[in-house]
Amino acid sequence: AQSVAQPEDQVNVAEGNPLTVKCTYSVSGNPYLFWYVQYPNRGLQFLLKYITGDNLVKGSYGFEAEFNKSQTSFHLKKPSALVSDSALYFCAVRDISNFGNEKLTFGTGTRLTIIP
Amino acid sequence: KAGVTQTPRYLIKTRGQQVTLSCSPISGHRSVSWYQQTPGQGLQFLFEYFSETQRNKGNFPGRFSGRQFSNSRSEMNVSTLELGDSALYLCASSFPRGDPSGANVLTFGAGSRLTVL
Numbered sequence: 001a002q003s004v005a006q007p008e009d010q011v012n013v014a015e016g017n018p019l020t021v022k023c024t025y026s027v028s029g030n031p032y033l034f035w036y037v038q039y040p041n042r043g044l045q046f047l048l049k050y051i052t053g054d055n056l057v058k059g060s061y062g063f064e065a066e067f068n069k070s071q072t073s074f075h076l077k078k079p080s081a082l083v084s085d086s087a088l089y090f091c092a093v094r095d096i097s098n099f100g101n102e103k104l105t106f107g108t109g110t111r112l113t114i115i116p
Numbered sequence: 117k118a119g120v121t122q123t124p125r126y127l128i129k130t131r132g133q134q135v136t137l138s139c140s141p142i143s144g145h146r147s148v149s150w151y152q153q154t155p156g157q158g159l160q161f162l163f164e165y166f167s168e169t170q171r172n173k174g175n176f177p178g179r180f181s182g183r184q185f186s187n188s189r190s191e192m193n194v195s196t197l198e199l200g201d202s203a204l205y206l207c208a209s210s211f212p213r214g215d216p217s218g219a220n221v222l223t224f225g226a227g228s229r230l231t232v233l
Binding site for chain 1: 120122149151158159161164172174206208221222223224225226227
């Protein structure tokens with residue numbers, strides 16, 4: 001079984017400061033990892049993904065994430081936070097040993113609030 | 117390029133009724149997945165369809181069903197509604213796994229918010 005943990009329900013960061021949203025995962029095989037963002041009354045929007053290769057992945061809106069296999073983590077980061085980054089962030093994992101299985105398992109979400 | 121379209125966006129039903137939600141995927145996408153989002157349970161996988169066949173199913177009762185049509189449009193149905201079925205139902209589309217670009221990215225619609233009274 002695959003699972004994702006987002007240990008922080010809420011993260012508050014001052015505008016201009018760096019931000020980190022934490023994510024750890026558990027899969028039996030090799031993972032595909034994703035970050036999505038959700039704004040109020042909207043669906044989820046894709047930010048970035050890790051498949052293979054460089055452990056540092058760059059995505060939309062200046063976000064990046066670092067894959068750490070030994071710590072089974074995939075933390076989302078941004079060097080300088082904007083008020084517009086305030087939203088609900090979801091980490092997700094897919095176990096690629098499940099051939100043809102498009103199922104993503106999501107974490108419980110982290111609400112990021114950027115304080116002006 | 118049009119995104120994933122879900123209808124209706126909002127609806128209110130009473131216990132015992134049934135509801136049908138519709139999802140039109142991005143043109144060319146052949147896989148459609150459905151998720152239920154609630155404050156208490158987060159995002160829960162319902163089912164996934166590819167080429168009119170259900171490929172995977174989450175842990176939901178048989179009251180929840182779906183189907184996919186030859187044009188890839190999908191519907192999900194919930195019968196005998198319960199208060200706990202109140203949720204945001206999200207549809208997402210993607211290419212089949214044979215996509216040479218690698219892991220498929222799900223593109224989500226804005227969701228259908230169901231309230232059961």
